[in-house]
Amino acid sequence: MVKKSLYPFTGHFHDLNGLKYHYLDEGQGETVVMVHGNPTWSFYYRNLVLALRDQYRVIVPDHIGCGLSDKPVDSGYSFTLKQRVDDLEALLEALGLREKITLVVHDWGGMIGMAYASRHPERIARLVILNTGAFLLPAAKPFPLALKICRDTQFGVFLVQGLNVFARLAARVGCKRHPLSKELRDAYCSPYDTWHHRIATLRFVQDIPLQPEDPGFALIQEVADGLHRFAALPMLICWGERDFVFDHHFRDEWQRRFPAAEVHSYPDCGHYILEDAQEEVIPLISDFLSRHPL
Secondary structure: OOOOOOOOOOOEEEEEOOEEEEEEEEOOOEEEEEEOOOOOOHHHHHHHHHHHOOOEEEEEEOOOOOOOOOOOOHHHOOOOHHHHHHHHHHHHHHOOOOOOEEEEEEEHHHHHHHHHHHHOHHHEEEEEEEEEOOOOOOOOOOOOHHHHHHHHOHHHHHHHHHOOHHHHHHHHHOOOOOOOOHHHHHHHHOOOOOOHHHHHHHHHHHOOOOOOOOOOHHHHHHHHHOHHHHOOOOEEEEEEOOOOOOOHHHHHHHHHHOOOOEEEEEOOOOOOHHHHOHHHHHHHHHHHHHHOOO
């Protein structure tokens, strides 16, 4: 268990066909929905939640199989991108949140959050983009060999699900300016303490859409084709440039699609930008929201 001092929240659960879907619901006011990626969980957003909850209503789900949500086997859950979007939609519907939503997205959260946004573009008011994508792998970006091994080989299954290498390495290399302490690395990895509890970590990697026959490929292409609908929205992009997956190729693609976006890029920071540059990025996000009232 993570110490209360590190994660000082009271969790809530939404029933998803018998599965417990954990989420944070903090504060009151305009709605800010934060969507995490893999292999993180709502813990990634903890400091941003604390910074915003006095002025906003902050919703942060843990994807099924992640964080404090239930961790089913394959027979009880599909572990696909579409299912993740369905889950997020079900939660926001149940909470009655259907307008003026600010999305904060990171890693897989970009694909999940923007796929939700593409279903309901009229509900989205502002976007905060943190080392993520909502489009297919940029043409100039090689798919990293380490991800290919994890995605496509039995050795990868052993590394990710057997040894928890994916989560442990992410916690070590995700920060460059301010490497995570052992306490924080352990907190990030704590939900993934057994083979069974790591299935979502593996399935996320295996679900990366690269070819037309991959399950999420068509959905991501559809989302990418519709991103222009959000061009008029206030958008903040904060980026750690030393991210071996979501590197400058992804950042450049966001900027190409959204030339009016406010961009802050950090050459010395890695994938976990809210950890690595938290003293800069968290105030930037708070200020961004204040400068673009709804």
